[in-house]
Amino acid sequence: MPVRDGNKMGIPKGVINRLPLYYRYLAELARQEVEKVSSSELGEALGLTAAQIRSDLSYFGSFGQHGYGYRVDELYNQISSILGLDRAYNLILIGAGNLGKAIASYQNFRNRGFEIKAIFDNDPLLEGKYLSGCIIQPIDKLTEYLANNPVDIAVITTPREVAQDVCNQVIAGGVKAIWNFAPVRLQVPEGVVLEHIHLTNSLLRLSFKMKHSDKIKD
Amino acid sequence: MPVRDGNKMGIPKGVINRLPLYYRYLAELARQEVEKVSSSELGEALGLTAAQIRSDLSYFGSFGQHGYGYRVDELYNQISSILGLDRAYNLILIGAGNLGKAIASYQNFRNRGFEIKAIFDNDPLLEGKYLSGCIIQPIDKLTEYLANNPVDIAVITTPREVAQDVCNQVIAGGVKAIWNFAPVRLQVPEGVVLEHIHLTNSLLRLSFKMKHSDKIKD
Structure with missing residues (x-):
């Protein structure tokens, strides 16, 4: 992966800055009991493109399914864990x-x-x-x-x-x-x-x- | 200019985030009565590359001289003005x-x-x-x-x-x-x-x- 922003292993600062946005928006969807969300829907809500969201998440593994999108609860838990919120x-x-x-x-x-x-x-x-x-x-x-x-x-x-x-x-x-x-x-x-x-x-x-x-x- | 980060006219958020760093570092140099600084020296002090600094500044015009660098007081005043600090x-x-x-x-x-x-x-x-x-x-x-x-x-x-x-x-x-x-x-x-x-x-x-x-x- 390329070295960007003085960051050794290539997770750009922009990605780190956007993860909390994803986290909080998914928390809100989960509260509303929404079951699934597409990268386009996420993008629209957060003022980003679907491609950017898929690219950001790709730093941490493979999420969602083509033609289906993401399960809200699953992605919420995964992003919580990426952010280190699976502990006190x-x-x-x-x-x-x-x-x-x-x-x-x-x-x-x-x-x-x-x-x-x-x-x-x-x-x-x-x-x-x-x-x-x-x-x-x-x-x-x-x-x-x-x-x-x-x-x-x-x-x-x-x-x-x-x-x-x-x-x-x-x-x-x-x-x-x-x-x-x-x-x-x-x-x-x-x-x-x-x-x-x-x-x-x-x-x-x-x-x-x-x-x-x-x-x-x- | 390309559209990036939802930003109409192409000034990336990263540039906007770095301008205050340049401003405060130049203020410090000016206080120490340093007269000139190169983009490499600026970069070293701020953990950035010389190329990135030149690229950031290029959004706002042409600064400094090849082989000389920047006059500290001039660049400080220019960045102050870019940041809107030329008024109360x-x-x-x-x-x-x-x-x-x-x-x-x-x-x-x-x-x-x-x-x-x-x-x-x-x-x-x-x-x-x-x-x-x-x-x-x-x-x-x-x-x-x-x-x-x-x-x-x-x-x-x-x-x-x-x-x-x-x-x-x-x-x-x-x-x-x-x-x-x-x-x-x-x-x-x-x-x-x-x-x-x-x-x-x-x-x-x-x-x-x-x-x-x-x-x-x-």
Whole structure:
């Protein structure tokens, strides 16, 4: 397979970005008890071509049948599994400011198996307070916590100045996945995966679209 | 130009996603008083190929000189202008919960010319309180505000149940750009641009990367 977007084994970023769309749309169809769906129908609902959908799915195996399409429940389960949603994840959150509070109280994640197990902050005024069922712990308890509890994902909602330090600390404690909300490009070693919510980039895309709205349709 | 990613005039989404990276890296070089940069140097710093950078920029005109590269200040100004950062924007924010508070207090936007001018919420307990220099106004003042004040961008940080209603209301009031944080796919008419921060999609990309980390490198 070709190497694209700096991606070793050829799963293009566009495919990874579209999988959650497929997943959520199939979840909706399953809720409506729809039994089957064609790639054209999927495409129409999601603003993509049937060929693109077939091409995206081909990275992960062979799905559906010619002339029939896909069984909704089957494809939903397969995409869930591709996305890693066939298991539960233990999360910790570091940074209990406004953004941390917003993330901690966001129930959508918990419903999909992502559970925040502990919350840390360096503000002594927050210590011992409850947030979404967790006691806020001082940041100097983080290493001890990691030594004694399995953690799959660290959510970083600290100010930018301390984000890399916090990131290094959780990686030293064995965490292999970082979900970063701090406005800084974190450095992580090989074998650690990183996903970054970058608010400024999103706002710049919006101003780009405003300026070029005659040339863009999405 | 080819039609790609549902994009009428051929500016691929990948290009739009990379422009903010170029912009921020050039800003950093300009701060360090670096005078020129080649596409190879840009590429190395950003994990892209020189050819990709030249191809991305070619959508917007002719930049740099063969054998010289780019003047940092010139390219920075050109990309700022492409991104629409050669003007200021008036924002309003609807939804003053934790996420709204986090957005309102995020200074990075203001420094780039995006200023929150008014904040609305339907919680009577929040009415009249100050948030980042704005008085929180009741949501039923929104239409009146839009009739009397120029607004470029509406930031929606409401619960999902009311997000589409709020979106319809600001569009009826003449707003042409929506920055949506509510976990719902908003419908907007032709001529209105939309940018969506989708937390769940981001978390699903992270779990995908965890499962396929042997096949992914980014």
